[in-house]
Every structure is written in structure tokens, then in C-alpha cells.
Amino acid sequence: MTAEGFGEPEGGAPKNRDLSVDLCGVRLRTPVLAASGCFGFGRELAGWVDLAALGGIVTKSVSLEPRRGRPTPRTAETPSGMLNAIGLQNPGVEAFCAGDLRFLAEAGATVVVSLVGRTPGEFGRLAARLDGEPGVALVELNLSCPNVEHRGEVFATDPAAAAEVVRAVKAATSTPVLAKLTADVTDLVAVARAVVDAGADGLTLINTLLGMAVDVGRRRPRLAAVTGGLSGPAIRPVAVRCVWQVAQALPGVPIVGTGGIVTADDAAEFLLVGATAVAVGTANFINPRAVVEVAEGLERYLEAAGAAAPAELPALFKAER
Amino acid sequence: MSPVRERCAVLERRRVGEYHSLTLAAPRIAEAARAGQFVHLQVPGDRSLPLRRPFSIRQVEHPGSVEVVFDVVGAGTSALAGLRPYDMVDALGPLGRPFEPPEVPASCLLVGGGYGAAPLFFLATELRARRCQLHFVLGAATAGRLLDPMDAERLGHGLTVTTDDGSAGHRGLVTDPLGGLLATAGAERVYACGPMPMLAAVSRLAAAAGVPCQVAVEEQMACGTGICFSCVVPVGPGETRMARSCLEGPVFDGTAIAWAELGYPDLEAVR
Numbered sequence: 001m002t003a004e005g006f007g008e009p010e011g012g013a014p015k016n017r018d019l020s021v022d023l024c025g026v027r028l029r030t031p032v033l034a035a036s037g038c039f040g041f042g043r044e045l046a047g048w049v050d051l052a053a054l055g056g057i058v059t060k061s062v063s064l065e066p067r068r069g070r071p072t073p074r075t076a077e078t079p080s081g082m083l084n085a086i087g088l089q090n091p092g093v094e095a096f097c098a099g100d101l102r103f104l105a106e107a108g109a110t111v112v113v114s115l116v117g118r119t120p121g122e123f124g125r126l127a128a129r130l131d132g133e134p135g136v137a138l139v140e141l142n143l144s145c146p147n148v149e150h151r152g153e154v155f156a157t158d159p160a161a162a163a164e165v166v167r168a169v170k171a172a173t174s175t176p177v178l179a180k181l182t183a184d185v186t187d188l189v190a191v192a193r194a195v196v197d198a199g200a201d202g203l204t205l206i207n208t209l210l211g212m213a214v215d216v217g218r219r220r221p222r223l224a225a226v227t228g229g230l231s232g233p234a235i236r237p238v239a240v241r242c243v244w245q246v247a248q249a250l251p252g253v254p255i256v257g258t259g260g261i262v263t264a265d266d267a268a269e270f271l272l273v274g275a276t277a278v279a280v281g282t283a284n285f286i287n288p289r290a291v292v293e294v295a296e297g298l299e300r301y302l303e304a305a306g307a308a309a310p311a312e313l314p315a316l317f318k319a320e321r
Numbered sequence: 322m323s324p325v326r327e328r329c330a331v332l333e334r335r336r337v338g339e340y341h342s343l344t345l346a347a348p349r350i351a352e353a354a355r356a357g358q359f360v361h362l363q364v365p366g367d368r369s370l371p372l373r374r375p376f377s378i379r380q381v382e383h384p385g386s387v388e389v390v391f392d393v394v395g396a397g398t399s400a401l402a403g404l405r406p407y408d409m410v411d412a413l414g415p416l417g418r419p420f421e422p423p424e425v426p427a428s429c430l431l432v433g434g435g436y437g438a439a440p441l442f443f444l445a446t447e448l449r450a451r452r453c454q455l456h457f458v459l460g461a462a463t464a465g466r467l468l469d470p471m472d473a474e475r476l477g478h479g480l481t482v483t484t485d486d487g488s489a490g491h492r493g494l495v496t497d498p499l500g501g502l503l504a505t506a507g508a509e510r511v512y513a514c515g516p517m518p519m520l521a522a523v524s525r526l527a528a529a530a531g532v533p534c535q536v537a538v539e540e541q542m543a544c545g546t547g548i549c550f551s552c553v554v555p556v557g558p559g560e561t562r563m564a565r566s567c568l569e570g571p572v573f574d575g576t577a578i579a580w581a582e583l584g585y586p587d588l589e590a591v592r
Contacts, residue, residue: 040548044568047323048546060550068563073541075551077372077397082543086550089563232371285544286363286371288326288413 017299021055021310023277024176024201024254026137028110030055030295031310032267035258035281036114036140036180037061037086038231039291041100043107048288052108055295058204058279059100061116061142064126066092070147076213076222081232081260082282083211085147085225088116093129105135112178115169116142118153124168131173139175141165143195144182144207146229156181156207159194166198178256180204183242189249202254204279205242209235232282236260240269247274247314262290264297271298271310272317324416324546325349331408332386339465340390340436341402343410348385350414354378356444357514357537357572360387360414361545364397365404374398375542377514377571378415379439380446387414390439390468416545417571420444420512420535426452427509430502430532431477432523434495434515435461438468440537444512445476454478456506460495460519464488479506496522503530511535513575521585524575534575540566555579 019030033056039045042057051057069089076083090096096113104111113136117123123141130136143156143165155161162179169177179200181191192203208229213222221227239259247255257270258279267278283290298310307313329345336342350360361373374397376389393402404410420440423429429448431441438459445455457473460483467489473480481498482490491498496519502508503526513523514537527534540552545567553563554570561579564570 038548040550044547069550069553072551072553074553075372075541075543075549077370079369080371082372084543084549084551089550089553233368282371285546285549286373288544288546288548 017302018309019295019299019302021277023256024138024178026110026176028055028277029053030298031271031277032291032295032298033058033112033256033277033279034284034291035279036142038281038284041096041104042109042111043100043103045284045288046107049292051104054109054291055277056110056112056137057104058112058140059096059114060090061088061114061145062090062093062096062126063088063116064093064122066090066095071224073222073224076228078211078213078230079234081230081234083213083223083228083230084208085223085228087147087225088145093126097129097133101133101135109135110137111135112138112140114140114142114180116145120165120168123165124172127169127175127177128172131175136175138178139169139173140178140180140204141169142180142207144180146182146184146208146210146227147225154182156191157185159191162191163194163198166195166200170199176201178202178204180207182207182209183238184210188242189246192246192250192253196250196253202256202276203246204256204258205246206235206239206259209238231260233260233262233266236266236269240273243270243275244273261294264294264301267294267298268301268313271313274314276311324353324414327412327414329410329412331404331406331410333406334402334404337390337469338467340392340468342379342388342390343401343404344382344386344388345410345412346385347387347412347414350412351381351383351385351387354381354387354415355419356447357420357440358415358417359545359571360389360412361416362389362401363411364400365408365410367396367400370397370400372543373413373545374401375416375545375567377440377537378443380443390436392436413545417567418569420537420572422447422451423453423510426454428454428456428507429510429512430456430458430499430506430508432458432495432499432511432513432515433460433468434519435466436468437515437539440514441512442469442472442476445473449476456502456508457481458483458495458499458502460484460515462486495519496526499523499526500530503527503532508532511575513537517583518585520575521580521583524578524580528576535572536575536578537571538566538573538578539571542567555582
């Protein structure tokens, strides 16, 4: 049974195939993570899923100081997707460590903490603060949130700026580091190469795409922030293309593929073209069990494809039609 | 009790004035639901409309059905208005924080604007079981956009109706008669739902009269489960923080919301 609608369950009992993958030296129970900004701080969905059974939870981005975020409306539905301009609302790293992180660690979740800062120094201080905190498996650098005041804060639009952030973080922590990049650039491979050369252990591809929608009746933007990040199935082909391009150019660099994954087949697209793991984002808003159900479906996909493990999928992919 | 995901058969779809009512077979949601909570419905059939739509529960029938009321405002609500009996709808619920009933029987004003009045009918059922005195105040732009004044007449002990154009009841806003009712009806509790400017005004009138007031807000929502941070409202006391209305609301104490931050600087400005 294949998935019908957005967030339909995959159906059927999962088999007992080993789904675990190695991501930058960290063993994930499955290759399916919850994407940053799309799973809150994790504990919100503790009543819906067993947090410890997920491949991992990438938290909503955490900054040094609390952030209130943008005015409302913060989201708008668009064809097969949505725009958001949440504006990185978060309680700040200290409250996060004392509350949500402790909860996640005690729940046995594999936690990837997403970090956001306005300068390389802020990223470095965040990484230093989290170094050695129980329960932190990896950190992900949000170098590409489009919902910031200044375009200059989107470090991932410039190879040198992105690399500077990575260097500051690597100097401050022994935790493996993922750099999350944007597809809103002319040459993504150049940015990817720069952050890998600066020491990034892996890449997360891609963040939301900068977009805008207009309420023609009221003749106003549909988001209070005017522009926002586009997510959902609408961006999946862009995300798959990015993973493919970077995986070809930088073989051996672990990639977390994300962008519009709803079903196991969607996740398989990313794994076939070279992603080590995937992250489910917007689908969690429709189906709180999406991460679990994509992993269950992936197990059936592997069996049908004759693959013993997710890592075997790239070898089964044939680039020529 | 935790919310659940339930695939629900449509039992009935009918017109209510200018609105639509949808009754769903949702035994697990119905069993757990309390007034003020909402269900989050997926638009069936159209994958280009991914997000769910939140609807306050208008009434729960035992055993096992949940009714919502909505206005057709776009493609999603248009599709929901086209549902027929035995069509299936995917629902999450019950979500959100419900109205808190008084601990002892009290005299209550239930104030609703347009179809936003929907949860007041569920609330009235709960409050009647607690032997409260209920006075409904229903307002809308026109008579056709009043939600079920007949039902309010049946469930309540009093009813005041206002319309902007005077096509039913008093001409004016739902808040116009409120000051007088607060002074004369001996109200001990106010419960309100409807558009935000109305809630701002009701909250301030109640506060001025020293009557506890709970309001159910409507903010643009995506997930309904607390993970997307879309549906925030500024809440106090003191320095405000942005609270998610799907988790900490949709029912808030009227004095907790920082109405001025939302653009309603004082009572006159919201009228």
C-alpha cells in the first residue's frame, strides 16, 4: 500500500530489517530524523511518538539569548507547501539546556541541536556551551534561515562567511558538526566545499527557499514578515537535485537530505542519490507520526529493492535513464 | 487525555444560516473533548492543500460524534463544504486548552461573534450540567451570519442579539450591550470567542467590571500540536512572551493577553 495523501500512514507491520546508519560517527537507529523547526523542541510530540525510537530529532534552532520571533501571521499555505516566517523564536540556550534538552536526554532521544547566531563568534559560544552537555549527539549550524533581519546573516550564501562560522564552531566543540545550507545560491557546490574544507563533518541539504505570497483581495503580503521560507513537497525536486549535485562533487561527505519528504518513497529519493540520512519537516505538521511512518515504510522499500541496509541504496541507483 | 488521530466518516453536512456544519463520527475525540478545544481537519482529496484546518468543536453528541461550523473562505473550506455523508475526513483532536468552568454554579455571560460563537454551545451544555445561569450575547454582521440564535435560546436562560446592519436584534456591535449586561445581569463569569478585536473589547469590559473572563483566540495555525510556533499570542503578566495558542490556548484568561501589542491599544480603539 502506498501513501495516498499528505501524511497518510504507510500501513502494514514493519519488518525487522536493520535500518541503522552511521552519520559522522554517530549511530542513528534509523536514517529518518525530524527536521529543525518542524518538531518543536521535541517534547511537544512525546505523546504521539516514542522519541527514543526516532533516527534523531533536530531541534528548533537555539540562540544565545531568547528570541521572540516575528509577528503573526507567520505561516501561509501555498501549492503543495507552505511559507513560514517564524523568526527563530526560542527560549535561549540556557533555558533550552535546563528544560527541553534535559527532557530529550532523559527520554533517550538522539538529539541534534540546531544552532543559530548572528556572528561566527556567537555560533562558537553556542557550540562551546553545548560541548559535553548530556544527550547532544551532533550540532547542526543553521547557516541558511531566510527569516532573519539581514541577508548578511544567511552565512550560507557566501562560501567564505559560511566557512568562518564552521571554523569558529569546530574550535569550540568536539561534537560532530553538520552545516545546513541553502539552495538559494548560484553555486551550492562551492559553498559545500568551503564548509567541508573548514571542518564540517557533514551537510544538511536544504533549508527552506525564500518565497513570497500575496493576498490579492487585501492587496497585502500573506506573511507579516512579507517574505518567508518555502517548504513542503513543492521544494522536493530542488532538494533532491542539491543532494545529487553535492554528493557527486564531494563523495564521502555525509549528507542529511531534507525538503518535502512525506512518504518513504520521498525519503528513498534522497538516499538513492547519495544522502546518508533524511529529515522530515513540514509533514510533521500534518501527521505527528510522520517520522516514524516514513522509517517504517523505508524498511519495506529496502526489502523490495533488495537492499540489506540504507547505505546500500546509492549503489543501486543508475544515473542514466 | 492525549489527543488522537482519527479517520472520521461524515455523518451530516448542513447549512446553518450562511455557514456550514459538519458532523463527524469521531468516538475517541468525542469522548475526550471539552468545550473550547478544537479538531484539526485535513482537506480530503487535494494534495496541493497540505495543511490541516483547525475548527472549534461546536457540540459533542454521545456516543461519538463531533460537530464543527465554518465559513467558506478559500479552497480548503470550500472542499470541506462539499463533503457528503460517509466521505472520510482525517482529524486530530481534541487539541488545545479548554474553557475552565466555575467551581460552583455561577451566572455566566457567553459572548460570541459570527461563526466564532461555535464552542459556546458545547460550553453551554457543560455549564448547564453544573447548574450555571447562562445568558448568550450573539453578534454578527447580518442576521444570516448569526450562529444558531434558536439553539442559544434553548440552551440559555437569556439571549441578546446584535447585528451590524440591524437585520436582527440590536443594531451595533456585540460589545455594545455588554457593559449594561455586566452591570445588571450579575454576571460572575464571561466566556467569549470570535474575532480578535471583539475579544480585546470583551476582555477589557469584563476587566473593568471586575468579572473573570476567558477568551478563545483564533490565530493562523499550521500544526496544532505545538511544533511550528505559528499561532502565537503575546501573554503576560509583566514582560510578555509569545505563547502558542494551540498548546496554551486557544482559551486564555482575557487579562493575560497583551492586547496593546496586538494593535488594540485601548478600548475605544477596538470599537
